[in-house]
Amino acid sequence: xxEVTQTPKHLVMGMTxxxxxxxxxxxxxxxxxxxxxxxxxxxxxxFVYSYEKLSINESVPSRFSPECPNSSLLNLHLHAxxxxxxxxxxxxxxxxxxxxxxxxxxxxxxxxx
Amino acid sequence: xxKVEQNPLFLSMQEGKNYTIYCNYSTTSDRLYWYRQDPGKxxxxxxxxxxxxxxxxxxxxxxxxxxxARLSTLHITAAVHDLSATYFCAVDVPxxxxxxxxxxxxxxx
Numbered sequence: 001x002x003e004v005t006q007t008p009k010h011l012v013m014g015m016t017x018x019x020x021x022x023x024x025x026x027x028x029x030x031x032x033x034x035x036x037x038x039x040x041x042x043x044x045x046x047f048v049y050s051y052e053k054l055s056i057n058e059s060v061p062s063r064f065s066p067e068c069p070n071s072s073l074l075n076l077h078l079h080a081x082x083x084x085x086x087x088x089x090x091x092x093x094x095x096x097x098x099x100x101x102x103x104x105x106x107x108x109x110x111x112x113x
Numbered sequence: 114x115x116k117v118e119q120n121p122l123f124l125s126m127q128e129g130k131n132y133t134i135y136c137n138y139s140t141t142s143d144r145l146y147w148y149r150q151d152p153g154k155x156x157x158x159x160x161x162x163x164x165x166x167x168x169x170x171x172x173x174x175x176x177x178x179x180x181x182a183r184l185s186t187l188h189i190t191a192a193v194h195d196l197s198a199t200y201f202c203a204v205d206v207p208x209x210x211x212x213x214x215x216x217x218x219x220x221x222x
Binding site: 040043055090103106 | 148154161203211215
């Protein structure tokens with residue numbers, strides 16, 4: 001099973017709202033990732049977790065707050081977002097931080113009004 | 114800073130024809146990935162190329178890697194409409210994937 005699940009599929013939020021994106025995998029992978037993808041652009045790495053610890057933060061604004069409660073779950077907490085944060089947010093996982101193939105979830109389409 | 118450049122960015126192909134997508138990258142890496150993305154969908158892993166000279170084939174797609182030239186190619190043989198999608202190469206340096214801009218492939222009759 002090479003499935004990464006993400007919820008919700010779609011999210012519309014105002015600039016003052018607080019919301020969370022959720023990602024789950026049951027492949028025993030110890031590395032998990034958040035990417036942001038704008039329309040017609042490639043995915044851009046935001047955060048990397050390895051063994052439940054934040055390993056890489058690509059200078060993401062603090063209005064995005066990642067959390068890895070356990071080895072299967074990855075959350076992205078959103079607060080005071082801007083309209084330009086509207087994008088497809090993709091979660092991925094891999095066996096370890098430097099190993100072959102990251103498996104991507106279906107993504108959450110976020111719209112900030 | 115790692116740069117990954119694909120060309121062409123747009124490719125309109127006729128069914129049955131062959132073509133190649135190129136992926137150049139600017140720093141040493143021994144891992145390169147090819148992904149496919151359909152509109153509004155997530156990324157599907159196509160190939161992982163792990164060493165110089167690696168060649169992998171799946172159906173009408175064949176990928177190769179030349180680490181000395183820092184070049185990977187994705188060759189399409191006898192294109193069919195189902196191959197229409199965006200194709201990304203991505204370089205792993207180290208543990209971070211940096212993607213090319215993507216090649217939007219359209220296959221028409």
